[in-house]
Amino acid sequence: MEVGWNDPRCLVCKSEAPFSAEHIIPEALGGRLWARFLCAPCNSGLGEVEGGWKSDPAVRFAFNRLSEQIPELARRLEEGQPYIFDSPLGILDGRLRKGEVTLDSQRLRDGSIVVPSKDGPKKVETMLRREGKDNAEIAEALARLDAATEGQYIQLSDRTAIKKDAAIAPRLKLNSPDVKPLLVIKIAYEFLALHVGSGIFHPSLDRVRDSLRLRDLSPDCCLFEELHASSYGPFHGLLISQREPVVVVVRLFGYLVYRVSFPSVGVPVGTPLAGYTLCLDSGEEDLSPVGDSIGINAVEMRPCPPEEDLPNG
Numbered sequence: 001m002e003v004g005w006n007d008p009r010c011l012v013c014k015s016e017a018p019f020s021a022e023h024i025i026p027e028a029l030g031g032r033l034w035a036r037f038l039c040a041p042c043n044s045g046l047g048e049v050e051g052g053w054k055s056d057p058a059v060r061f062a063f064n065r066l067s068e069q070i071p072e073l074a075r076r077l078e079e080g081q082p083y084i085f086d087s088p089l090g091i092l093d094g095r096l097r098k099g100e101v102t103l104d105s106q107r108l109r110d111g112s113i114v115v116p117s118k119d120g121p122k123k124v125e126t127m128l129r130r131e132g133k134d135n136a137e138i139a140e141a142l143a144r145l146d147a148a149t150e151g152q153y154i155q156l157s158d159r160t161a162i163k164k165d166a167a168i169a170p171r172l173k174l175n176s177p178d179v180k181p182l183l184v185i186k187i188a189y190e191f192l193a194l195h196v197g198s199g200i201f202h203p204s205l206d207r208v209r210d211s212l213r214l215r216d217l218s219p220d221c222c223l224f225e226e227l228h229a230s231s232y233g234p235f236h237g238l239l240i241s242q243r244e245p246v247v248v249v250v251r252l253f254g255y256l257v258y259r260v261s262f263p264s265v266g267v268p269v270g271t272p273l274a275g276y277t278l279c280l281d282s283g284e285e286d287l288s289p290v291g292d293s294i295g296i297n298a299v300e301m302r303p304c305p306p307e308e309d310l311p312n313g
């Protein structure tokens with residue numbers, strides 16, 4: 001859903017450069033709400049940080065939990081993500097490639113090399129060829145490799161021995177840098193702009209703009225709180241839960257709830273507050289006015305699909 005924007009200044013650097021389409025909740029996370037209010041350099045600069053979103057441990061847990069409800073999105077987000085294998089050789093690295101977790105080829109501290117089983121024969125051939133073995137010797141070594149049982153060391157040449165190991169269950173590798181506060185603040189700031197229009201350029205928000213422009217969070221630019229709801233759900237939501245000072249609630253995958261409050265900024269009484277919900281399974285979006293009292297508690301945000309019996313405002 002596109003929302004209109006009338007001010008000629010970029011929301012981040014205030015320059016009057018041509019705008020490009022900016023997704024308020026990143027498109028990579030399934031986001032569909034967008035506006036033209038960032039210049040292309042600011043947009044692509046923030047896009048670089050957004051690349052780190054899907055590796056955030058909480059975000060990764062969330063879409064893995066929802067992989068049955070949002071299979072396509074979960075698969076897309078998981079593709080290329082790192083995994084680890086707890087093996088007798090130590091912790092080995094792997095990655096999800098084309099929907100399948102595969103071991104990375106890697107060299108261990110003792111100099112030995114670990115490769116996925118499917119790459120074993122090719123690797124053996126390369127190593128033996130480098131040692132000057134001829135085709136007959138290589139074929140003989142590959143036949144012995146093929147016949148070997150798990151755990152058995154076989155000497156393929158004076159210099160090369162190999163062992164087949166059993167497959168080990170991989171687990172998620174969760175070691176990504178924390179890009180979340182900056183990106184959540186970006187979402188909150190852009191959603192606030194939809195409410196206050198040109199009021200977003202108030203000097204009290206300069207620190208927020210500096211943080212986004214430099215991609216380095218200034219600790220006193222706003223207050224960032226991390227909460228959670230009681231369960232995961234296939235939806236994202238945005239809400240202004242308090243006018244003065246303004247508090248924006250960002251809710252991702254139903255469960256991850258963030259509150260961002262911008263000191264010295266308010267949404268004037270008379271400006272309607274809007275709530276936004278995106279159903280990730282159906283792609284349905286809803287941006288509509290909410291009463292002033294509905295969003296005091298983040299978990300009161302409208303679940304997806306909307307429940308009939310929620311109190312009005």
Ligand SMILES: [Zn+2]
Nearest residue numbers: 010013039042
């Ligand atoms: Zn800009």
